[in-house]
Amino acid sequence: MATGTERRLEISAVGRTPLVIAFVVVQALAFTAAYSVGQPTWYAYFIVGSTAVTAYALDGTSFTVATATAGSLLMVALGLPLFMFVARQTPSLVVEKALNPDVHRVLYLGVYGPLLAALLSLLCGVPLAHLLAKGFSGQPLVESLVDLPLVVPHSVAGIIVLFGFGEGGAFPQFSVLGTMIGMVLAMAFVSAPYAVNASREAFEAIDERLEYASRVHGANKWETFRRVTGPLAVRGMITGGVLAWARAVSEFGAVAVVAYSVTFFYPFAGEEVTTKHAPVFVYNTYLQGGLEESGAVAFLLLAVSAAIFLVVRYLTDDGTAGGMP
Amino acid sequence: MTGLTADIRSTFTADGAEPFTVDAAIEVESDETCVVLGPSGSGKTLLLETVAGFHEHAGVVMTNGTDITERPPEKRGFGFVFQDYALFPHMTVRENVEYGTRYRESSRDADELLSELGVAHLAERNPPTLSGGEKQRVALARALAIRPSVMLLDEPLAALDVPTRQALRDDLADVLADVTAVHVTHNRTTARAIADRIVVMQDGQVVQRGTPEDVFERPQSPMVARFTGSNVIDLSAAHTLRRVLDDDTGSQARFDGSGRSPFDHDGEADDIGTDAADHVAIRPEAIRLDDADGDLSATVERVVREDATNRVTLAFDDVTVEAFASSPPVVGTETSLTFPRDRVHRC
Structure with a gap:
């Protein structure tokens, strides 16, 4: 009888990548089969069962099997709706929406607006992250303020933005209600914590002695940041930017309150157009056209977001991402 | 002529730790190597980092008769070799050695230094791919490249295996022969091998200073005697x-x-x-x-x-x-x- 160690050795001899591919293919086939016979519930059971069996084959300990099984329940909650969402799309409707110029504008704004918010978050968030990584008096107060948007309901965040920068707010010369500035501010309000915290973690991971070495050998603080600290933390900054961008793409509440629809310059038409941020547009379509119609737009938004996310991850991947040894 | 005079008085507070006071003075003649010898936690690294300008303190630091107490680290003209090398991982070996040369009017050629230290063949490699001994030779070259007025060395041999340590110790003695240097270590063998003068520290204070002969043969306290192997x-x-x-x-x-x-x-x-x-x-x-x-x-x-x-x-x-x-x-x-x-x- 093979021992646990022998069992693991046998499986590692197969190689991890083929194993992952095989697992994904089996899952896809199982879902397709369950869905095609009109029994998606069966696939929910299959996820849990197949995960437990795979964990047992890979590790063989009851602890790993238990944690993997419990984790697979969350996968059911997260993954199954997504699979069902993709499977239940009507291709003709998706194509129709994909060719609709109004949807193009929504998708453009859905990428472009969050990009501006992410850049704003990084521009101001990276210096703050550097300060937080170094530490200063009153730091807990600033940390709380940075993390506040993570716990504030997002419609409340929108109201706060309006109170701060809207009519009667701090900068009356700028109009935020229903404007691009307002939308970007609302997005930055909810997404900045991601940019700040990811950058901060990157700064904190840098050995302080590298900065000492830079300073003592002639570089001032600016040069040290430009030549040592910045380059070493750049991956963290990019991660923070991507997270902030992704968070802004998905923002609904704050944007719906501050900038339900906005007018902006649309380069593909060469003129200013008025439309809504994608989640707001999807919600609006759901109210007016029902689940199927809004699902097609949501599917397109999901595809564009996922594509951009994967491209950024691919471009910034240094090959160190790993899994279980 | 005195190459470096430092009289440091400061209390350091780390998170969760008791405040630690360093009150110590060192004086190094030009082209001499002064070894600061002491057990772990005696404050010798804090002393060295304070001399380099990394920590604020009440006291004075002078090089060649000039008061540099208020100068930031980059204006002091020191070279620094760290125990854990502190090489820039995103740069090649040559870029590391050349790092500080752009800030100095006079500097040494990186390739020449690497050759002198026996690591010229590593010039295009990145630090994470080097062994400990190779990294420390590169770190030494980086510090020497800027023609430092004073070399500060913080346990540069501590992380190395015994044969590498012995080889690098010999090379250190050679390259520091005509450089004013302060070398911090807890290793008495290293101290005796390379020091012109030794300062023994305990609990942030200097407990004995003198030539290696003085310190090793005539320790002034049981602590110094034990620490120096008597x-x-x-x-x-x-x-x-x-x-x-x-x-x-x-x-x-x-x-x-x-x-x-x-x-x-x-x-x-x-x-x-x-x-x-x-x-x-x-x-x-x-x-x-x-x-x-x-x-x-x-x-x-x-x-x-x-x-x-x-x-x-x-x-x-x-x-x-x-x-x-x-x-x-x-x-x-x-x-x-x-x-x-x-x-x-x-x-």
Whole structure:
């Protein structure tokens, strides 16, 4: 009888990548089969069962099997709706929406607006992250303020933005209600914590002695940041930017309150157009056209977001991402 | 001419730790190597980092007669070699060595330095791919490339294996021959090998300073004696040795806590105090075994082979001492010990 160690050795001899591919293919086939016979519930059971069996084959300990099984329940909650969402799309409707110029504008704004918010978050968030990584008096107060948007309901965040920068707010010369500035501010309000915290973690991971070495050998603080600290933390900054961008793409509440629809310059038409941020547009379509119609737009938004996310991850991947040894 | 004078007074507070005060002064002549020797936690690294300008302090730092206390680290003209190398991982070896040269009017050629230190073939490699010894040679080259007025070295050999450490120690002695340097270490062998002067630190204070000969042969306290490898013998527990030493001098009073003995160093006994007078120090290599007319008899407790010699632990009265023997005695047997009077020092 093979021992646990022998069992693991046998499986590692197969190689991890083929194993992952095989697992994904089996899952896809199982879902397709369950869905095609009109029994998606069966696939929910299959996820849990197949995960437990795979964990047992890979590790063989009851602890790993238990944690993997419990984790697979969350996968059911997260993954199954997504699979069902993709499977239940009507291709003709998706194509129709994909060719609709109004949807193009929504998708453009859905990428472009969050990009501006992410850049704003990084521009101001990276210096703050550097300060937080170094530490200063009153730091807990600033940390709380940075993390506040993570716990504030997002419609409340929108109201706060309006109170701060809207009519009667701090900068009356700028109009935020229903404007691009307002939308970007609302997005930055909810997404900045991601940019700040990811950058901060990157700064904190840098050995302080590298900065000492830079300073003592002639570089001032600016040069040290430009030549040592910045380059070493750049991956963290990019991660923070991507997270902030992704968070802004998905923002609904704050944007719906501050900038339900906005007018902006649309380069593909060469003129200013008025439309809504994608989640707001999807919600609006759901109210007016029902689940199927809004699902097609949501599917397109999901595809564009996922594509951009994967491209950024691919471009910034240094090959160190790993899994279980 | 004095190359570096530093008088540092500062209290450091780390998260969750008790405040730690460093109050220490060092003075290094031009082209000399001063070794700051002390156990872990004695404050020697904090002293070095403060001299480099990384920490605020009340005190003064001067190089070649110029007060640089208020200057930021980049304006002090120092080179620094860190224990954990602190090489920039995103740059090649050559880029690391050239890092500081753009900020200096005069600098040394990176390739020439790398060649001098035997790592020219690594110029295009990245630091994470190098061994510890290679990294430290690159770090040394980076510090030397800017023609530093003073080299500061923080335990540069501590993280290396023994053969690498010995090889690099020899090279360090060569490259630092005409450089003013402060070298922090807890390794007494390194200290004795490369120091022109030694400063011993404990709890943030300087407890002894002098030439290697002074510190190793004439330690001024039991702590310094132990740390530099001497036997420290409490005469109140070694009555046979006390009697032998007193008989030898013809005075019963000299080792009885009165504060003076014929083995005083530099006549400074009055500064030491009577409590310390019960301790004497002698280096293990000074104790002779198996002399026909030895001072006293001791039992061999343990023998440990060390390279070309044997470290022997011997017990007599209520104390143990260590000595070296070329041929190992048998454990459990009695042997005679001789304590050369000129090597016994009160501490």
